[in-house]
Amino acid sequence: MTRPTDKLRGLFLAMIMVLSVMGGSIAFAGTAAAANTVTSGAGNSGDIAGNTAIDPASVTEGSNIDNHIIRFTVTDVQTDGDSDTVNVTVANEIAQEGLSVNGVSAEFANNDNQVSISSSAELVDGPDGDGVDDTIQFGIQPDDGVRDIEFQVDVTTNAPSVTSTTNYGISASFVDSGGDDIASTTFTQLEVVDTANGGYLSGRVSDTQNDDVANAIVRATGGGVTASTRTNADGEYTLRVPVGTYDITVERRGYTTATANDNEVDQGQTTTANLVIEQLPTEYRLDVTVDNGNKTANIASEGTANATVTVEQRPRGSTDAWLPAGDQDVTLELTNNDILDPNSTTVTTDSNGDATVEFQAENIGNTNVTASTEANDGTPYSTSNSEEATVSVYGVGEITGDVVNEDDDELAAGQATVSLYRLGTNNVVATSEIGQGGSYVFTNVPSGFEYRMVATTDGGLSGSAVTENPIDAGNTTTNDIVVTGAEPSPPNGGNSVVDQFDTNGEAGIQPGEAQDAIAALNNNQIDPSGAQAVIAALNS
Known part of the structure; x- marks a missing residue:
């Protein structure tokens, strides 16, 4: 069974492997410390040094750490453009408490250019094959000569309960697609601190309107130890920590950060610290699609079309990732109100940030579907250009006629098939098998275009006809098709x-x-x- 330390170790080792296989070395930023050395089968080696490999490196039991960061540098990497695999393994005790990957990144050390991540990070069963997903696996594809590469792995961890302070190793391995592999090696450790003889930090997080702020991250640091949790639905939190003095930080996406410093905790006692954070203005982006995610839709007159608006949000002016904006009121409008009739103009997004409106076609023509919303401070946001969708409504007519030979004898039912083409194209709009008296008919044909009809007999003979003018909506155009040499089946007109x-x-x-x-x-x-x-x- 791999211990939590082994997971972080795996992350470092992955980098070591990159170095060892490629003839480089791995180092962490910060004060140097004793380093492990990993030697590959080819005799290349690299080492990992530094005391900031894990941040935070010491946490209290039960802590939920978002953005638990591991950083390292691989030096003198022989980059050849092949895809190599990095495996970072943590202890089962940590993996089973709940481990997730927020992201991985790699960049060249001297110019900050990104190194390609050839396969995204995922959790897999580690080298012990015990059925526990305790290994973070991802691929890199560097291609720029001999370079130093900096890595960062961002995970969310939950520290297990311990009866005494325990260190969990973290290991890594590296699989080089074109060279020697590096076996799993422990390179660092995560300390989980026992809090049985400690005290408590407790309090409430609210906004400037005194409303509860749920799901805020509360992190306390002191004496080199970090404890972290999230507020409940009432904005309340409780942290169990060793005796000492702690600085508390509260963060939540879309809010300012608040701190409360120098909170003393005595054994068996509870120290209360309430914090207030201010909601930041939100910015939105909107996108409209029609009929299953398309940007354009063509519908017949009296038909219907569904338009879906997707709304995303993030703190205004930030570079944070866009997230779905649920429960957001949105207004949908048309650039030409004569074309479509909506069943509603104001809708509210679901938890995925989506809302849908059905439009009924009324008149022939084109219109864009736009959307708009407002931030909590009244700032408007709306779609423009490629964020809008276009709906074209066309009229329909009918094309009919008979299929005959050069003697004007009508071909028998089923003796020929007629294909309909829009004039100037080779795309079949529709097909029709002829009926009694050689008749064919096409209904619901988009108006405003000229068409070509091609009749092909079961014997392989063919003939064609072209509409003289663009067909009119609501009207029937008659065009007989002559197939020279075709004999009605049975002969003499069947x-x-x-x-x-x-x-x-x-x-x-x-x-x-x-x-x-x-x-x-x-x-x-x-x-x-x-x-x-x-x-x-x-x-x-």
């Missing part, structure tokens, strides 16, 4: 053979009429398929 012998005009062929058809067959006046059509009509 059903026209049946009509030829249905002399009394009754529905269907009568026995005497069928006999006439047989006589015509014997006299070579019709072919067998024509006679079969007559007999089939008789049996029907």
Whole structure:
């Protein structure tokens, strides 16, 4: 079982491995300390030195540490553009309390240019293969000659309970895609301090309106020890710490930072420290999409379209990551109000920062869908340019006609398929199999365009026709298609053979009429398929 120390160690070792395999060394910024040396199979070596590898390096049991930082430098890296793997392993005791990765970064030491992270960090089962995800694994892809590389790994940890102050090792390993690997080596440790003989820091965090501030990070430092927790729904916190004097810092995204210094804690006693933080102005960015995330949508007249606005927020003027803005009121508007009719113009975002409005098409034309919102201090924010979406509403018409041969004989039902193209393109808009009398029809055809219709018979013959003008909305355009050389199946017009012998005009062929058809067959006046059509009509 790997101990918490081993996790941090893994992080450092990963860097060591980069160094050792590539002929460089790893060093931490700050005061130098005794260093581990790792030697690869090729005889290259690197070492890790420094006392600021972990920040904070000593925490109280039960502490929740956001942004637990590990930093190190790998010197003289032989960068070849290949992707190498870094593994940082912590102790199972820490991993099982809840470990997460906030991010990893790497940059060249002398110019701050970023080194490519070829695969994002993820938690995996470590080298012990015990089923516990205790290892942070990620890939780097440096490509710039022999360089020094600085690394930073940002994790969130939860310190386990201990019966006495305990050190947990942190180890790392490095897998070089083009060289020697470095085995897992412990390079640093995290101290977890027993607080059984200590006291308590307790209090409430509120804003300038005396409202409770939940989920704020409360961190107390003193005597080289750090304790950290988050406020509950009522803004309250409690920290158990060793006897000593502590400085308290409160942070929450979107608020100012507050501190309370020199808080003395005696054994078995509780020291109260209430802190007030001020909410910062918020800035927003909005983006509108239509119909499943698209920036444009084309809908038929009397059709509908759904527009979704996504709202993100962060403290105004900061470079913090954008986060979803839930429960935010948003107004959606159109640049052309005659085109669409919304079911609502004011909506509230969900927890993902999204809200959706349905629009009913009213008239033919184009319009942009825009969105706007206000910050808590009244500052407006709205979409512009690429943040907006466009909806085009088109009218529809109908194209119909018959498919015939050069003698104007109508082809039989199913004998040909008609494909519809917008004139000047090779993209099929729709297809239609011809029906009785060679007829075809296309409905809901976007108006305002010219079209080409191509009929192809089951024998491979084809013919085409083009609409004379752009089709009009609500109207029907008729265009017959001539397929030269096509014989109606059955010959002589198929059903026209049946009509030829249905002399009394009754529905269907009568026995005497069928006999006439047989006589015509014997006299070579019709072919067998024509006679079969007559007999089939008789049996029907």
